[in-house]
Amino acid sequence: MNQTTNSSVHRAEGEAVSTASPRDYFDLMKPRVMTLVVFTAFAGFIAAPADVDPFLALISIISLAIGAGAAGALNMAYDADIDATMKRTQKRPVPRGAVSISNAYSMGLVASILSVLMMALAANYLAAGLLAFSIFFYAVIYTMILKRSTPQNIVIGGAAGAFPPMIGWVIATGEISLDAVILFMIIFLWTPPHSWALALYKSGDYAAANVPMMPVAKGAKSTRLQILLYSIVLVIFAGAPVLTGLGGLVYAATSLGGGALFLLLAVRIYKSRAGEAGSAEEGALYAVRAGDKAARDLFAFSIGYLTVLFAALIVEHAFGAYWAVPGVNG
Amino acid sequence: MVPDNGSDTQNDTATEADTEATDPALDSSGAPTSENFGFYHREGQPSGESVELNEDQIAARKKRNVAIAWSLVGFMVVIFLVTVARLSQNVAS
Numbered sequence: 368m369n370q371t372t373n374s375s376v377h378r379a380e381g382e383a384v385s386t387a388s389p390r391d392y393f394d395l396m397k398p399r400v401m402t403l404v405v406f407t408a409f410a411g412f413i414a415a416p417a418d419v420d421p422f423l424a425l426i427s428i429i430s431l432a433i434g435a436g437a438a439g440a441l442n443m444a445y446d447a448d449i450d451a452t453m454k455r456t457q458k459r460p461v462p463r464g465a466v467s468i469s470n471a472y473s474m475g476l477v478a479s480i481l482s483v484l485m486m487a488l489a490a491n492y493l494a495a496g497l498l499a500f501s502i503f504f505y506a507v508i509y510t511m512i513l514k515r516s517t518p519q520n521i522v523i524g525g526a527a528g529a530f531p532p533m534i535g536w537v538i539a540t541g542e543i544s545l546d547a548v549i550l551f552m553i554i555f556l557w558t559p560p561h562s563w564a565l566a567l568y569k570s571g572d573y574a575a576a577n578v579p580m581m582p583v584a585k586g587a588k589s590t591r592l593q594i595l596l597y598s599i600v601l602v603i604f605a606g607a608p609v610l611t612g613l614g615g616l617v618y619a620a621t622s623l624g625g626g627a628l629f630l631l632l633a634v635r636i637y638k639s640r641a642g643e644a645g646s647a648e649e650g651a652l653y654a655v656r657a658g659d660k661a662a663r664d665l666f667a668f669s670i671g672y673l674t675v676l677f678a679a680l681i682v683e684h685a686f687g688a689y690w691a692v693p694g695v696n697g
Numbered sequence: 698m699v700p701d702n703g704s705d706t707q708n709d710t711a712t713e714a715d716t717e718a719t720d721p722a723l724d725s726s727g728a729p730t731s732e733n734f735g736f737y738h739r740e741g742q743p744s745g746e747s748v749e750l751n752e753d754q755i756a757a758r759k760k761r762n763v764a765i766a767w768s769l770v771g772f773m774v775v776i777f778l779v780t781v782a783r784l785s786q787n788v789a790s
Binding site for chain 1: 748750754757758760761763764772776778780782783786
């Protein structure tokens, strides 16, 4: 049968039938966030005092990455309207029209279920439960409830991103300990200054999308003060692993050096007029107007800061570079 | 319940036969004709419409299908290997 000869056959003109590639679906999972999730989860796993089958550990970490990606897909499906308005997110697969909202939801739900099942099989039920809860927290509590309703959205919602090292720890030990909670708290406290620094120099974007991020709801000055306050608490708290013995000399040095720089940049933001110039004209993540450079610098550095903190734990526990801090945990 | 009688049954049968005979999408046996290629849009009614994909759409669909196939194969392999690893752990302990 030749369908092309039939007058009732319609040519699909793009919008009706998808031309999405597997890459578009991969982008739906926020690969950059997945990378950080895998990294911090691996650090939590390596730092935990347990011996786990490497293959099962690998599958567990992959499950966690897929779960994080699934949460990202659900986020992009629900936030399609916001993403289409904001310059920074306009090229995401859903607002770009590459993937439909329903397909994004489908993928997110299927990947969520499969990742939790795989985690339950490869690790333990507690890790699977935490993964399920973190997906729910990010997709429902943060994305659907908090994000559009309160300037504290990323303070509370930041918990979702703080779960990975705790899950990594639970993959290894099967239980939640004080050290796991400390790792959770470090990311929880890191999220507000990190996100608000970005929101300061992209506040026009958030305002256009009616997202009540702190600079939009409370103003740039209040946000700069809160960034400074959260940064002080974060830098102090980042020293907690040294007190419990989780972090040794390498971690202590990294925490001190990185924390000092973090504070320096936070003070620079506080003294600057960042966020008052409005949004950057360009949509790129690091594009910024001259007055907002302090905010952009802290945003960029905050990613490096978290990376080196957890890298220090990996170096100490995976490569035998752990030396106790004299007088503290020595 | 209304009791059936012979004449009602005959009337029903005649009505169905009329419908089938007047529906251009169905042949006398009730099967879809070649004109609609068996496509239905709702409640079993033939729409007579279909969508022809252009080359880009066909290529994209093929890539997605291949990706889904590999994902499923990977998932099955992972489940199998995890099961084996778990069983060996249990046996060892």
